[in-house]
Amino acid sequence: MAQSITLKANLRKSIGKSAVKKLRSKDKIPAILYGKGTSVPLEILASEFKNLFHGKRIEKVLLNLEITDAQEKKSTLAFLQQIQLHPLTDKLLHLDLHELSADEKVHAEIDLIFTGEPQGLKSGTANLDISLRRIKISCFPKDLPDSISVSIDHLQTGESLHVGDIPLPPGVESLSPKNQVVLSLVAAKGGEEEQAAGAAETAEPEVIKEKKVKAEESSQ
Incomplete structure (x- = not known):
């Protein structure tokens, strides 16, 4: 309220x-x-x-x-x-x-409060790109919330959260377009790509060494 x-x-x-x-x-x-x-x-x-x-x-x-x-x-x-x-x-x-x-609906803009931390943010491989911090709603005066809490724990890198994904309190209707992007979890530049490249570089000498050993064995 x-x-x-x-x-x-x-x-x-x-x-x-x-x-x-x-x-x-x-x-x-x-x-x-x-x-x-x-x-x-x-x-x-x-x-x-x-x-x-x-x-x-x-x-x-x-x-x-x-x-x-x-x-x-x-x-x-x-x-x-x-x-x-x-x-x-x-x-x-x-x-x-x-x-x-009391029976007249009001229109208002309400703050979105983001809670939780996606795995990509914890590991530093992704960044949160926030497009919308408030949404337009309609409700009766008794149902008007101070803010709306939105959990983002579940977001995977590359995923977006839309207005239609937000769970609204009872009696509250969103007036913002349901397909409007609220936020996205985007891969950090040099994050996952650099990790993958680093893993490949680490593995490469082991393959070369193995081939060299096999060649020496066949020549004996």
Whole structure:
């Protein structure tokens, strides 16, 4: 299950450039919560937002959004859709949030965590060529994983792992093409070939020596 964070917000009554400018001067971020055919203006405390999201990837975080309107409070599930930053100072300017329902599937990009070590890597005769570190998935909010673990112990030199080979958690569907290459185990330059050549060179003098002995025996 992906990380879930409770974020507090207030309903924003004033809109327009001057209202937004005044809001930012008070350490608040203007935001919009988009739902099915609706858009609700909100304001969120900038310092609280920064503390909550420090070191986190926004597309992997589910929000328990607590919205206060005067004395009334409402809780809803949401995703951060977009963050607007100042191009020079990186100051938070605006947030777009997407309201979710428990029966609505979400789309997200999830990290692949590779575990294990193929024999070719252990022996130094092969290298791992990684083409894809994240895949696109679809699932209900409750099934959203933090990451997907992929074992690569079984890979033989020359083999590739495709998206369709990845075992997915229950309730998770891949949106990335099944035939897309995730990684390949490729022979290291001078690895297996040099070992084979070295073995042949070692064996060759023994054959020559044997022939020489036979020739000497026949001449006696």
